[in-house]
Each structure stands twice: as C-alpha cells, then as structure tokens.
Amino acid sequence: MGVDFQNVIEGLMVSIRPLNLLWVLIGGFLGTVVGMLPGLGPATAVAVLIPITFGMDPTSALILMAAIYYGAMYGGSRSSILLNTPGDGSAIAATFDGYPMSQKGQAGQALTISAIASLIGGLFAIVGFVLLAKPLASFALRFGPAEYFMLMLFTLSAIVSLSKGNMVKGFIAMSIGLILSTVGIDLQTGVHRFTFDIPQLSEGIDFLVVIIGVYAVGEVLYNFIGIDSLGSGKKKVGKKWITKEQWQQSKWPMIRSGPMGFLIGVLPGAGGSIASMLSYTTERQLSKNPERFGKGAVEGVAAPESANNAASVGAFIPLLTMGIPGSGTTAVILGAVIMLGLRPGPLLFENSPDMVWTLVNSMFIGNIMLVIMNILMVGLLVRILDTPPKVLYPLILVLAFIGTYTLSYSMVDFYILVIFGLIGLAMKLLNFPIAPLILAVIVGSDMEQNFRKSVVSHDNYLNIFFASSVSTTLTIMTILSVLYPFFLGWLQKRKQKQA
C-alpha cells in the first residue's frame, strides 16, 4: 500500500508534544474567531495570522496554519448558521438549512450537528490522506519540468473554470498574477525585468504582501460596505444536544459526504465550495422527502459540513505531494511555508516524512479538539460573535500591517499592501475571482522556470505538451477544463429547449 506505519506512529508521537498541541489549540481557536466574522473566510484567517509563524520551526508552523485553516472552516459555518452570512464559498451551503434551523430556535442543534459532521468528514479525509499521499508523491517524483509546467497550467485553468462567475475575468486575474510574478531579476540570466529602476522591485514583488493585501485589507474594505446593516449575533441558541431522530437523519449523509468531499478536495481547483454544494444537492436528490430541504432539514447541514471539511484536508494532498496548491487558502499556506524555507513536493516525503506525518496526526487531533471546543463552548463562541464586527475589522487591518512589516522591515511594502488592498476591493466589486490571481503569483515563477527548462530539453515548442504520457494527459485535461463550462452551458440550453 505504500503506507509506512512506523512513520505514522512517529508523527503521532511528535504531534502530541505539549507545544504542538498548544499550537493546534491556539490555531484552531484563532481560526474559528476570524472564520466566524461575517464575510471573512479561511484564506483571510491564514493570511492575517501568517506573522505568528515567523521564527517557528517549519513543522510547528505547518501545524499552526493547518489548525487555523480548519478552525476557520468550523468558524465559517457558525456565521452561516447564526447570521446567514457565509465567510466564503465553502460555507454557503450551510446557510441553506442552517439558518432556517436557527430561525426555528434550533441554532444550538445546528451548530452541534455541523461540528460532528465536520469531525466525521475530517476523519474520513485523514484516512484517505494516509492511503493516497505516499503513492501520489512517489508518482510525482517522476515528473520533469515539462510535466510540472503542464500540471501548473492545468491547476490554473481548472481553478479559473471552476471559480464561480465569469471565466474571462478568471483568466484576466490569472494573467495579472503571472505578470506580477515576472517582476524582478530573472533567476536564470540575471536580467532585470520590469523593475523600472526601482531597487525594491529587483527582488520581485513579495507574494505574501500581495496575499495579505488582497485577502486581509481588500476583504475588510469590501466588508465596510453595508457594515451598518449587519444583524447582531444575539440569537437564542436553544438546545445543544441533538435528538436521536436528528442523528438518524444525518448519519448516512455525513458518512457519504466525507469521502466524496475528500476526493473533490484533492482535485486542483475544486475544493470546499464545490464539495459542499455537490453533497447538498446529492443528499436532496437521495432524500425520500426532498421538500424538507431549505426549511431547516438537519441533514442539509450535516452533508455539506462533512464534505467541506473533508475537502479542506484533501486539499493538502496536492500541496504536500506536488507543491501545487489547489485552492486560494492552500496557496496562502504554500506562500507562508516557502517563506520559512520549506519546499513542499514529492521530495518532502523522502526527506522529512516525520514532518508530513506529524501534520496529518495533528490534523486528526485538531479536529477532535475543535469539536469538543465547538460543542462545549457554543455559548462562549456565540458571545464572541456578539463582539461587533466594527471592532474586529479594524483589528484585522492592524494585523495586516504588522504582518507586512515583519516580512521585510520595509515601509515600501506598506504602499504595496494598500495598492493590493484596493485591487482586491476592486476585484470583489467587479466580480473578478481572487484565487487565480493568488495562485498565479505564487506558482508563476516556478512555472516559468519549468517552461524554459522544458523548452531547452525539447527542440520543438509543441513537444512540451506531449513530452510524455503524463504531459499528454494533463494537456487533454487542461483543454477539457476550459471547455467544460461551455459544455455545461450547451447542456442547459438543450434542457431548456426540451422543457
């Protein structure tokens, strides 16, 4: 099977060291708090909390960031259920039945079932991770520059075509990201590119500043719109414990959605939003009385929550085995990890398996901790939600500036931060997807290096698309991912004509 149980056990031993447990607890808690803020999701939570990881050893930093990530996923469902304001795409499905449940006075039960569902989804995904990661890493070891280039191209095109809304806008966002990645001294030849004689630009634009600018400053500015009309979180939570009937209703949906969410999470570009939507619609189709959905059906909360948490664990697989992030949030984590001098990729499993397995085990522990935290402290967490966003948004802005300063101790970065904050705001207003930009900024430079290396090793340009069976497959998948939305549109038109 390729699973090295000794490494898994060793990882478990490292992850239960008190300090690492503490990081999981802190990360999970902070992630939950930021994720609970209406309008802010996991990507923002990780971006704004990156500076905490400076000076930490990479393993602990990874543990902390993963904890922030799934903490924010838990927190995101809180604001979906209680306030009907999802923090990001993956929390939308939780509003469909979660908010009606809290209107019926069953908020406490909705929160409990979402915590349990997240745990079940997370556990399925961790088992999947243990089984799938090592074989995938060994497979990726055989990748050359041409394969890597195609893999990145496929990931980018998949994230563009799957991000909601307009594909053209997605490709523009991606191109801007790639353009940004070409600023600075060319790594192979030392030629200064697009630096306009500004010395600070010769090292390139720091992608972490771009990330913090777009995800923290931009999101906060965007949330200033309509900040005065935000509902207060004061809600009767009601009973915490779910009834036997509710458990019966949601048991199978949770179990079904876990593995499905995990597999979707592994695919580049897909991730939490698609996983939770797909599991919601699947459960509605499977249900004997689908009319209950949308009116506070407990399984309508359980299924998407299980799926999106499973997807968030699954998203770590392409990140750790190939060094390719499949979503906005994992791209942010990759950016932070690179800063710490770590290169995720197939070699990570060869050189530091202890790190990988420590992370996996800590995700397992963290999921259990979060469930306990979320069920026992429902009251306290709801009270945090009462802390007016008007106080919390300014705090996030300040954190963004502190984080940026600690990156390079340069005031020039403050201006770059604000510029990207405004770009982020404009993108949100004009419905440009943000993930393709972030992903492109981070992988752009690698993509170019791989492109040039593969052009050198193949005389003919076109050969890099068909250098091996892997490249050919990836080329076909890239083309399919671009054509897929058109095909979907065509199908819908045909359906409408028939109807």
Next chain:
Amino acid sequence: MIRLLMPVFFILLAVAYLVFTFQLPESQIGNPNGPRYFPALIGFFLLLISIIYCIQEWKQRKEELEEVKQLFTGRTPYLIGSTLVLILIYTFLFERIGFLYSTILFLGGLLFVVNGRKKWLINIVVAVIFSFVSWYSFSELLQVSLP
C-alpha cells in the same frame, strides 16, 4: 459606457507589458531571448482575453453595475476614505514615533471612524490593550524587532 473602462485598461496594460517585454535587454547567458519568452506568452494571452472581455462588456453596456454603486452609498465612501487617510498617517508615523504609539493612534482612529464616537471608551481600551499585547507578543515573545 463606464463598463468599457476596465477592458480598455486591461488591453492597454497588455500592450504596455508586451512593449516592455520586447525592450528587455538580451541575456548574456544562454539563450539571448530567454527572459522574454514567458512574459511574451502572458502578454499575448492577456491581450486576447481582454479583447474578448471588451466584447462581452460591450454587449451589456446598457446594464448598470449594481455592485460598484454600493461603493457610493451610505457611510461606505466615508469609511473607506478615512481608512486610507489613516493608513497614510500610520505609514508616516510608524518609524518616526515607534510601533506602539503609532499603532494606538491608528487603531484608535479606525475604531472611532468605524465603531463610532459614542463608544469612545471601548475604542480607547481596545486600541491600547490590543496595541500593547501585539507589541509585547511580537517583540518580546516572537523576538521580531519593531521600531
């Protein structure tokens, strides 16, 4: 017509980027055109996709941009404008009067703008405590040197 502003901007950006790409100096090492290939590809791709975007927007030129309108309703212009001004002041003061004091001022100012003047006590308490805690945890616990 305001809808065409963005596509035209991207077309100009693509053209400018391509012009700069072809003006890049030839490399002394390896392939003299090495540094140009990838930027040229992106530039042409952005140009192509921006033209498609332009055509799309042209077809909807009569529809209004609802989202952008929100930017000019209610307190939003005041909130975003004041935030930008406070950021400029913060940037100016940061290295001059040090992290702690400038952050108290910045955060306090933001809270007064966003949270309102009526809640002055909470604003001041939060600004002071948060600034102090973050200063303490970064410079003492995480040993990051702050001005």
